[in-house]
Amino acid sequence: VNQTPVERVRKILGEHARLGTNIDELKVNSNLYQAGMSSQASVNVMLALESAFGVEFPDEMLKRSVFESVETITSAIASLGRV
Amino acid sequence: MSGHMLEALTDQMRQAFDHSVEVCLGIDLVNVDDIDRSWTQFGAAFLERIYTLEEVQYALSALHRSDAVKILAARFAAREAAIKAFGLSEAGINWKNLEVSRGMDGHCELRISGRAAELIGPINHCKLSLTHEGSYAAAIVFAVRQKIESHDSPI
Numbered sequence: 001v002n003q004t005p006v007e008r009v010r011k012i013l014g015e016h017a018r019l020g021t022n023i024d025e026l027k028v029n030s031n032l033y034q035a036g037m038s039s040q041a042s043v044n045v046m047l048a049l050e051s052a053f054g055v056e057f058p059d060e061m062l063k064r065s066v067f068e069s070v071e072t073i074t075s076a077i078a079s080l081g082r083v
Numbered sequence: 084m085s086g087h088m089l090e091a092l093t094d095q096m097r098q099a100f101d102h103s104v105e106v107c108l109g110i111d112l113v114n115v116d117d118i119d120r121s122w123t124q125f126g127a128a129f130l131e132r133i134y135t136l137e138e139v140q141y142a143l144s145a146l147h148r149s150d151a152v153k154i155l156a157a158r159f160a161a162r163e164a165a166i167k168a169f170g171l172s173e174a175g176i177n178w179k180n181l182e183v184s185r186g187m188d189g190h191c192e193l194r195i196s197g198r199a200a201e202l203i204g205p206i207n208h209c210k211l212s213l214t215h216e217g218s219y220a221a222a223i224v225f226a227v228r229q230k231i232e233s234h235d236s237p238i
């Protein structure tokens with residue numbers, strides 16, 4: 001089944017972000033940290049995204065805001081040319 | 084009041100109101116089991132992305148995996164505490180720029196390098212405290228650094 005980039009990001013967040021709520025209930029611009037994602041969980045999300053999309057986030061993208069929402073994550077991966 | 088006492092008091096006041104330095108404080112708490120899961124799930128990719136070779140070697144020198152995980156958890160907390168202390172959450176830095184250096188006597192220090200060092204600037208004092216107990220590891224970073232010049236700095 002072909003998933004959209006947003007669906008793929010949501011799936012990874014559901015598996016690794018350890019949110020206090022169901023990822024499907026969050027909007028694309030909902031703040032993931034406010035939804036319960038810890039800094040440590042965001043590292044897992046980053047590593048899972050790198051593996052799934054075949055990218056490596058450069059140091060300058062290792063910012064809290066990059067992993068703040070489904071939207072910002074998808075945008076970051078797109079900027080790496082993998083969406 | 085003698086001239087000497089006045090001079091001493093003036094010096095103390097000057098230090099108390101020294102606008103050229105900034106006090107930085109950061110704290111972080113990490114669930115040890117979360118670090119264990121990250122290590123299990125992502126293996127070397129997790130270790131290599133976050134920790135320096137020296138830190139990994141020290142952790143792996145522990146007799147038991149559970150002890151290694153606590154060492155790694157405390158060092159993860161140290162990074163997050165430093166990021167908070169120096170306001171680096173939006174800086175985009177390599178985690179390995181913030182390293183825990185352990186002396187022969189067990190005393191730990193924060194070793195700052197690369198772009199993180201450039202952004203933080205000159206540091207007068209920096210203290211790191213690590214602890215772990217049960218399921219949690221924590222770190223506190225306290226530092227006094229030279230304030231980075233900005234447009235609203237007092238002349």
